[in-house]
């Protein structure tokens with residue numbers, strides 16, 4: 001089984017994490033390397049000539065050319081944070097290593113912060129994952145399937161009320177041996193040709209060979225330059241067919257994750273974040289150790305987002 005090697009790989013142990021990122025100084029160095037891998041660059045004029053005012057995590061970098069001052073966190077998701085960097089890094093570590101996701105409540109308990117603080121950290125880190133996930137499209141052979149968040153297949157109980165049932169599309173690309181490579185999980189406005197056409201243009205590279213069940217809207221992937229092969233499933237459920245093995249495995253795992261990690265989810269509002277966090281972890285499943293460092297980089301490079309913005313309706317955006 002492909003998944004066993006994934007399940008049994010060593011992650012980064014907590015002592016090892018604390019050894020690398022247990023102090024403000026260590027976190028500040030890691031943040032600096034993540035933001036400016038080739039050394040400091042002025043965000044205003046791109047000059048590398050600078051001097052440093054102050055020290056530690058709160059130090060300022062002043063450009064020698066245009067005199068613009070910036071900090072390690074300015075212009076990033078961590079901008080204006082009052083939390084120690086060690087708290088941010090520990091949150092990143094915990095979220096990256098939790099196999100079935102982590103709730104804001106669990107994060108609150110682990111970090112010893114208030115619930116609103118944990119909630120915001122959780123959503124900001126999910127936002128960084130979503131931003132990263134939106135940068136790539138699937139290529140080659142792709143299995144797609146439709147599902148609902150809050151429906152019977154992906155989290156929640158059936159009959160909970162349709163107002164919290166959100167249509168989603170799951171798509172898994174396969175390698176030449178038919179093994180899963182990358183995953184896209186996205187909310188869509190509905191299972192219409194228009195919505196699927198928009199989704200395909202954002203998420204699939206032209207030339208993808210898409211298979212789906214007979215749901216009519218999936219033919220719209222051809223508008224994104226993909227080929228489409230519907231598989232007529234007859235009386236059988238598509239999830240029982242080998243052609244849909246991986247996309248259904250993913251939807252099953254998603255259901256477990258959502259049931260275990262998130263209670264009373266507001267899918268319509270925040271579903272896109274939860275899906276992106278799941279896909280982010282799946283797409284990096286072969287390197288659980290490296291996931292910590294990658295997520296530090298993705299958080300450090302994600303544009304600032306005010307709490308108000310995060311609390312607004314998360315777009316169904318891809």
Ligand SMILES: [Zn+2]
Nearest residue numbers: 042045063066
């Ligand atoms: Zn400058």
